[in-house]
Amino acid sequence: MCCTSFLGALLSFFIIAPISHSVITNYKSIIEDFTSTCITESNVEPTMVHDMIHNGNYVSNRALQCYLRCMYLKIGLLDEKGVINETAVKENAGVTDERIREHVVQSCRNVKGRDLCEKAYNLSKCTYYTVKSWHP
Numbered sequence: 001m002c003c004t005s006f007l008g009a010l011l012s013f014f015i016i017a018p019i020s021h022s023v024i025t026n027y028k029s030i031i032e033d034f035t036s037t038c039i040t041e042s043n044v045e046p047t048m049v050h051d052m053i054h055n056g057n058y059v060s061n062r063a064l065q066c067y068l069r070c071m072y073l074k075i076g077l078l079d080e081k082g083v084i085n086e087t088a089v090k091e092n093a094g095v096t097d098e099r100i101r102e103h104v105v106q107s108c109r110n111v112k113g114r115d116l117c118e119k120a121y122n123l124s125k126c127t128y129y130t131v132k133s134w135h136p
């Protein structure tokens with residue numbers, strides 16, 4: 001556990017600069033109310049969630065994908081039919097800059113997935129990397 005996240009941090013330091021600290025803090029405050037519920041529901045490895053938020057490491061793991069489904073239904077980014085709420089996408093993008101929020105919606109509104117777990121995962125990954133590319 002210590003060493004996986006150490007390695008992750010080391011790798012992200014050399015390969016990709018981590019996403020801005022303020023964005024991470026915003027993401028954590030958005031998800032904090034539902035973190036334990038969604039970890040329990042999806043049975044995801046908590047270190048995998050941590051590594052995703054801190055290092056952008058989107059492991060292609062079913063439990064992680066369904067963790068994001070749980071989270072996105074709770075915060076209203078997706079509904080049960082898979083309809084994306086673009087207002088909620090903007091509000092939960094982790095940034096206040098309206099131009100970056102607009103880039104996120106433009107880039108990510110058409111993400112697909114075979115079910116809600118994959119769709120939520122794709123949407124989260126798209127949001128994360130769009131914000132990362134625009135936020136210094």
Ligand SMILES: *[C@@H]1O[C@H](CO)[C@@H](O)[C@H](O)[C@H]1NC(C)=O
Binds near residue numbers: 085087088091
């Ligand atoms: C979309 O999300 C916003 C902000 O959370 C909310 O106010 C609005 O009611 C939602 N729209 C729908 C159709 O659920």
Ligand SMILES: *[C@@H]1O[C@H](CO)[C@@H](O)[C@H](O)[C@H]1NC(C)=O
Binds near residue numbers: 110111113118119122
């Ligand atoms: C989303 O998920 C599906 C299924 O895993 C994948 O085929 C697709 O390429 C993904 N990406 C986007 C941007 O839709």
